[in-house]
Amino acid sequence: MSGREIMVTIKFHLNLIEYVGKQELMLTVKREETLESLLRSAGIPVDLVGLTTKNGSWCPLTSTVEPEDVFEVFPFMMGG
Amino acid sequence: VVNLKIVRVDMRTKEVTSLVHENYRYLGGRALTSKMTLDEVDPGCEPLGRLNKLFIAPGLLAGTNASSASRLSVGGKSPLTNGIKEANSGGIIGQKLARAGVRAIVLEDKNDDGNLYVLKIDKEGTTLVEQNELKGLGTHDTTDALLKKYGKDTAILCVGPGGERGLRSAAIALNDPYGELKFAARGGLGAVMGAKGLKAIVVDDAGLNELEFHDREKFMEASKSLNSQLLNDPKTKDVYQKFGTSGIVKAVNAMGALPTNNFRHGRFDQVDGICGETLYENVVKRGGAGKTGIACMRGCVIKCSNVYPDVNGEKIVSTLQYENISLLGSNLGIGNLDDVARLNHEVNDIGLDTIEAGAALGVALDMGMGKFGSVEDCMALLNEIRRDTVIGRMIGNGAKITGEVLGSDRIPASKGQGFPGYDPRALKGNGVTYAMSPMGADHTAGNCFGARNEVNPIGTTEQGELSKKIQGQMSTLDSLGFCIFARNPIFSDPSLMVSLVNNLTGSDFDEKTIWDIGLETVSVEREFNLAAGISPAYDRLPEFCYNETLDSVNCTFDLTDEEMEKAVID
Numbered sequence: 032m033s034g035r036e037i038m039v040t041i042k043f044h045l046n047l048i049e050y051v052g053k054q055e056l057m058l059t060v061k062r063e064e065t066l067e068s069l070l071r072s073a074g075i076p077v078d079l080v081g082l083t084t085k086n087g088s089w090c091p092l093t094s095t096v097e098p099e100d101v102f103e104v105f106p107f108m109m110g111g
Numbered sequence: 112v113v114n115l116k117i118v119r120v121d122m123r124t125k126e127v128t129s130l131v132h133e134n135y136r137y138l139g140g141r142a143l144t145s146k147m148t149l150d151e152v153d154p155g156c157e158p159l160g161r162l163n164k165l166f167i168a169p170g171l172l173a174g175t176n177a178s179s180a181s182r183l184s185v186g187g188k189s190p191l192t193n194g195i196k197e198a199n200s201g202g203i204i205g206q207k208l209a210r211a212g213v214r215a216i217v218l219e220d221k222n223d224d225g226n227l228y229v230l231k232i233d234k235e236g237t238t239l240v241e242q243n244e245l246k247g248l249g250t251h252d253t254t255d256a257l258l259k260k261y262g263k264d265t266a267i268l269c270v271g272p273g274g275e276r277g278l279r280s281a282a283i284a285l286n287d288p289y290g291e292l293k294f295a296a297r298g299g300l301g302a303v304m305g306a307k308g309l310k311a312i313v314v315d316d317a318g319l320n321e322l323e324f325h326d327r328e329k330f331m332e333a334s335k336s337l338n339s340q341l342l343n344d345p346k347t348k349d350v351y352q353k354f355g356t357s358g359i360v361k362a363v364n365a366m367g368a369l370p371t372n373n374f375r376h377g378r379f380d381q382v383d384g385i386c387g388e389t390l391y392e393n394v395v396k397r398g399g400a401g402k403t404g405i406a407c408m409r410g411c412v413i414k415c416s417n418v419y420p421d422v423n424g425e426k427i428v429s430t431l432q433y434e435n436i437s438l439l440g441s442n443l444g445i446g447n448l449d450d451v452a453r454l455n456h457e458v459n460d461i462g463l464d465t466i467e468a469g470a471a472l473g474v475a476l477d478m479g480m481g482k483f484g485s486v487e488d489c490m491a492l493l494n495e496i497r498r499d500t501v502i503g504r505m506i507g508n509g510a511k512i513t514g515e516v517l518g519s520d521r522i523p524a525s526k527g528q529g530f531p532g533y534d535p536r537a538l539k540g541n542g543v544t545y546a547m548s549p550m551g552a553d554h555t556a557g558n559c560f561g562a563r564n565e566v567n568p569i570g571t572t573e574q575g576e577l578s579k580k581i582q583g584q585m586s587t588l589d590s591l592g593f594c595i596f597a598r599n600p601i602f603s604d605p606s607l608m609v610s611l612v613n614n615l616t617g618s619d620f621d622e623k624t625i626w627d628i629g630l631e632t633v634s635v636e637r638e639f640n641l642a643a644g645i646s647p648a649y650d651r652l653p654e655f656c657y658n659e660t661l662d663s664v665n666c667t668f669d670l671t672d673e674e675m676e677k678a679v680i681d
Contacts, residue, residue: 105359
């Protein structure tokens with residue numbers, strides 16, 4: 032891992048798991064990457080993504096990654 | 112279009128009249144119930160008294176084969192908020208009423224002969240039938256008895272003992288194609304129906320098909336496109352048909368908005384026990400009566416309902432949804448879906464709104480009437496309602512009355528109505544809706560949860576505009592009879608909605624005109640509320656939301672008055 036590379040974790044929920052084949056990905060990525068670009072690289076159709084959180088708080092898809100970040104990604108859906 | 116009959120039932124004289132009413136030609140669902148409430152109901156009336164009326168209207172597109180578009184609205188002055196209210200639901204009665212040519216049923220005055228009545232609509236006409244044997248029956252037994260008497264394909268709309276007793280959180284139950292119950296729940300409109308002496312409405316549309324199309328072929332083309340887009344949306348099969356709305360439990364928890372222990376916390380440490388994944392796993396593993404992917408209206412391709420079974424595969428409840436899980440689960444500290452399902456079934460059978468019941472129970476537990484996490488304590492309190500004790504009447508009258516009787520200074524309610532399953536401090540757009548909407552704390556009036564990637568849910572800007580936009584959109588969908596889950600294709604291609612409306616009714620509306628139906632409806636509702644004395648001073652959340660930091664998001668509800676006022680629709 033070079034100085035510009037960091038480790039992040041992404042946890043997927045519901046049908047999004049099927050796109051990556053597992054509930055959780057640990058990735059080595061560049062610092063300037065956004066969550067959106069990571070999801071696209073992982074094969075997640077971004078238009079299916081609803082709520083995203085970073086370290087337990089809401090974050091937009093444009094969030095950039097920091098060392099040891101933990102993201103959670105939920106599909107877009109509504110409550111009844 | 113000939114489904115323009117307004118059926119009026121005077122519950123005192125038992126006179127039934129049926130007139131075509133051209134003035135309401137292009138209004139259906141919520142737009143119609145709200146306009147008629149403004150036109151005909153004295154805003155100062157007692158909601159359970161003679162002067163209030165109950166309006167029952169299928170959405171404008173009801174009865175057609177457009178997917179998810181046959182919801183039924185009920186409306187009138189709410190005994191819970193003392194303002195205008197509309198609640199809508201799936202079920203089969205919206206379709207059957209439309210096919211019977213009925214645009215609306217209006218229940219007027221109230222019965223004073225001590226008998227209980229059923230309103231029967233079929234090819235022979237509309238009649239009131241005395242059925243005292245239904246007195247005190249729960250919604251399930253009532254529905255079963257009526258299906259047995261009138262035929263298994265009839266549509267039923269009924270109240271339980273809660274409605275008969277005038278409990279202000281009483282709901283109205285409707286059967287789905289499989290005999291399971293759905294509820295037009297919010298605002299206590301079941302109490303209005305019960306107070307009038309009407310136990311049920313039965314509709315048999317055999318031999319009736321009065322729905323006509325201005326241009327059937329073009330309508331079918333638009334309908335086919337809508338249905339196909341919904342079917343091809345990955346959410347339909349992979350999310351809604353598996354998990355239903357329970358699929359959002361973990362997401363709401365992750366954003367810190369899951370009501371926990373009477374809205375004291377925004378995350379629940381037992382969330383894994385009540386989430387959608389667990390629901391689906393239990394249904395699959397237990398088998399038997401358990402099912403997911405059930406349509407609540409004929410022809411709906413989304414199919415988000417379920418039957419939740421016990422460990423032996425016997426049905427506990429249908430359908431277990433997000434709101435029920437959050438208000439009867441985490442809000443009461445209960446982390447087991449079987450327990451939530453049992454509470455849910457009991458509330459359904461008494462015929463109450465599960466959201467209001469969960470909010471009222473939360474307040475009661477918070478004030479020492481039981482322990483959070485104890486399903487036995489919660490069931491005992493529900494049993495007080497069943498036995499019609501004073502404590503039961505307190506809880507059955509909703510969160511606000513429960514809190515006031517018990518001396519609580521933190522009642523999660525706005526305009527008299529209990530909060531639904533999103534803490535407004537963690538999803539501030541919904542807080543705006545709870546405070547500013549004429550409907551009071553009702554997420555269906557403008558749920559900002561689905562807009563979470565557009566606006567920071569705990570940010571202090573853009574919330575007013577967001578709530579206003581969604582309030583208008585939801586009101587239009589409610590008026591057309593659409594389920595909110597059908598919104599994606601409609602929002603991405605509104606010409607579909609235009610084509611459906613114009614080719615059914617013969618109107619010449621453009622997109623803006625149809626969206627404006629929603630805004631005009633909210634404006635009508637606000638006008639009624641102002642006349643009823645619900646001034647802008649009531650456009651607020653309870654004080655604890657402004658003073659008490661929600662631990663999950665470390666903030667209060669801190670929007671400025673200026674931001675809130677952006678959501679006013681007048």
